Amino acid sequence: MERRSFVGHAGLAGILAAGVAPAAHAQTTLRWRLASSFPKALDTIFGAAEVFAKKVSDMSGGKFQISVHAGGELMPPFGVVDGVQNATVEMAHTAPYYFFGKDETFAIGCAIPFGLNSRQMTAWQYEGNGLKLMREFYANYNIIHFPMGNTGAQMGGWYRKEIKSVADIKGLKMRIGGFAGKVLERMGGVPQNIPGGEIYQALEKGTIDAAEWVGPYDDQKLGFYKVAPFYHYPGWWEGGPQLDLYINTKAYNSLPAEYKAIIESASAFAHTEMQAKYDARNPAALTQLLANKAKLIQMPIPVMDLAFQESMALYSDLSNKNPNWKKVYSDYAAFRKEANRWFRYTEAFFDNYMQSKVNKL
Template sequence: MKQDLNRRKFLTKSAALGVGAAAAGATTLATPAIAQSLPQLRWRLTSGFPNNLDTIYGGAVYMADKLNKITNGRFQIQVFQAGELVPGPQAIDAVQNKTVEIAHTCGYYFTGKNPTFAIGTALPFGLNTRLQNAWLYHGGGNQLYNEFLSDYGIVGIVGGNTAAQMGGWFRKEIKGLDDLKGLKMRIAGVAGEVMSRLGVVPQQLPGAEIYPALERGTIDAAEWVGPYDDEKLGFYQIAPYYYYPAFWEGGAAVHFFVNKELYEGLPEDYKVALNTAAEAATQNMIASYDVKNTAAIRSLVGKGIKLQPMPREILDAAYKAAFELYEEYNQSNPAWAKIYPQWKKFRSEAFEWFRVAEFTYDSYVYAAQAAGK
C-alpha cells in the first residue's frame, strides 16, 4: 500500500513537471520564432534641433526609447543633434538620399522647396494644437500631406507639437505697422512671406545661430518657440520686448520624416511600433511644454522682460495678408491647391465648434482667475 501511494505521488509530480516543462518549452520555442521573423534594424536620425533644447530635441529621444522597448531592442534609432551628421536645414535632403533613414524637424523649414511643406507644421492664423492634431490624425491631413511628400521620396509621421508659440523678441517696442518697416527678423516658413508684406525683412536662421545674430545686431528681432526654450537660449539678455502670440504658429507640429522606400520596406509590426512611439512622443512633448512654459514665463517676467501683446493693427494687417497669400498659392501651386481647400474647410467648421464650448469655457475661467476669484 505504501509503495502504491509513493508511486502515485511520483507519477502525479512527474505529470505536473511534464506539463510545466512542455509549457516552458513552448515559450522557449515561440520567442526565438517571433524574434527571428523580424530583422534587427539600426537607423540613424538627424534632428533639426540642438540637444540643449531638451523638449523639442527630446521628442526624438523619447520616440527612439519607446520604439526600442516596444520591439524588445530589435528596432533601434540613434539620435543625432542638428549639425552632428548634417546641418538642420539639410535634414530632409539627408533622408531623401539615405544619408540617414529618418529626421525629426518641422516641415515649414523647407518652404524654399515648396510652400506646401508648411501646411503640415503650421500656417499663420491656422489651427491650434488640438485642431492641428485632429486635422492630421482624423481630418485627412496625414493622407494629404503624405501624398505631397511622396514626390520627395519621404513619409511624414507626426512627432510632437510645441503648442501656441510666442511672437518673439524685439530690441525696440513695436507700437504699430510703421515700426515693422525694414525690421530684420528671424522668422521661418510662410510666416516670413506674410511678414515681408508688412515691411519686415525675414531671415531664416537655425536655432543655434539666433543669439549671435541678435548680439551682433545682424537681426533686430527673432521668434523661436516659447518661454522655456527662449529662456534657455538667452534672448532676453539682448532683446527685452517679448510679444505674444505668434499668430503664425497657433500649434506647430513637428514631424518624423522617413525615407519612403525604407518605410515601406518595414515589417508591419515595425510600422505600427514606429507610429505608436511617435504618437506617444507627440503627447509627451505637448504636456512637457505646458508644464515648462508655465514656470518659464514667470521666471522671465521676474527677470524684467517687457511682456506685451502684439498690436491689433499688426494682427489685422497680417491676417489679411496671410489669406491673400494663400489664395495666390492656391492659383499658382498645384501641390498647395490639393491640400489647402480641405484644410480651410476643416478650419472653418472646427472653429465653429470650438467657439461653442472650448472658447466660452476658456474665456470665462481665465477671466475669473485673472479677477482673483
C-alpha cells in the same frame, strides 16, 4: 501540451519562462539613424526624437535601434529633407515649414499664419484628410511622415525695440520660422531663416532686430531676454505647429509589419508628450522670465489685422499658381472653418472665461 494551447493560456511571463521567444523579438536587428533639425540643448523639441527612439527600442526588445543626431551633426539642420530623400539617413525629425522654399505646401504640414491650433491640427491629420493629403505630397520627395510633436500656440518673439504700430514692422529684420517670413515680408519686414542654435548670437550682435522661437521654456534656455527684452504675444504665425518624423519611403517599406506598427505607436507617444512638456513647463518659465525683467506685451491689434489680411491674400495667390498648395490648402481651410465654429462655443469661450476668473482666486 499543444503549442497553440500553451501560448493561449500561459501568458507572456509563462512564454518567457519556457524559453519560447515572442514573435516581436524574433526580428532581425536594425540600426537606423535619425537626423534632427534641432540642438541638443532643447530637451523639448530635440528630446521628442530621443523619446521616440527609446520607445522603438523598448517595444522591439532592443532589436530596432535608432541613433538620434542633433542638427549639424550629420548634416545641416535644414538639410534633413534632402538627407531622407536621398537615403543618406533613414529618418529625420523637423519642422516642415523650414522647407517652404522647395514648395510652400510643406508649411501646411507644420503651421501657417492664422491656421489650426494644436488640437485642430492633430484632428485634421488623424481624422480629417491631413495625413492622406500630406503623404501624397511627401511622396514626391520619397518621404512618408508621421506627426511627432506640437508646441501648442507660440509666443510672438523677442524684440530689441517695442512694436507699437504697423510702422514698426517696416524694415524689421526678424528671425522668423519658415513660411511666416512670407507674410512678414508683405508687411514690410525682412525675414531671416536662422537655425535655433545661431539665433542668440545674431540677436546679440544686432544682425537682426527680433527673433521668435517657441515659448518661455525654450526661449529662456536660449537666453533671448538678455539681449532683446520686449516679449510680444501671441505668435500669430504659429497657432499649433506640428513637428514631423520623416522616413525614407524605400526604407519604411522594407520594414516588417510589426516594426511599422511600432514606429506609428512610438511617434504618436512622442507627439503627445512634447506638448505635455510645453504645457507643463512654460508657465513657470514665463514667471522666471518676468522676474528677469522681460517685458510682456500684447501685439497691437492693427499689426495682427494687417498680418491676417496679408496672410489670406498670400494663400489666394498661392492657390492660383501652386496646384500642390491649392489641393491641400482647400481641404485645410474647410476643416479650419468648421473647427473654429465648434471651438467658438466650447474651448475658446471656456478658456476666455477661465482667464477672467482663475488668476483672481
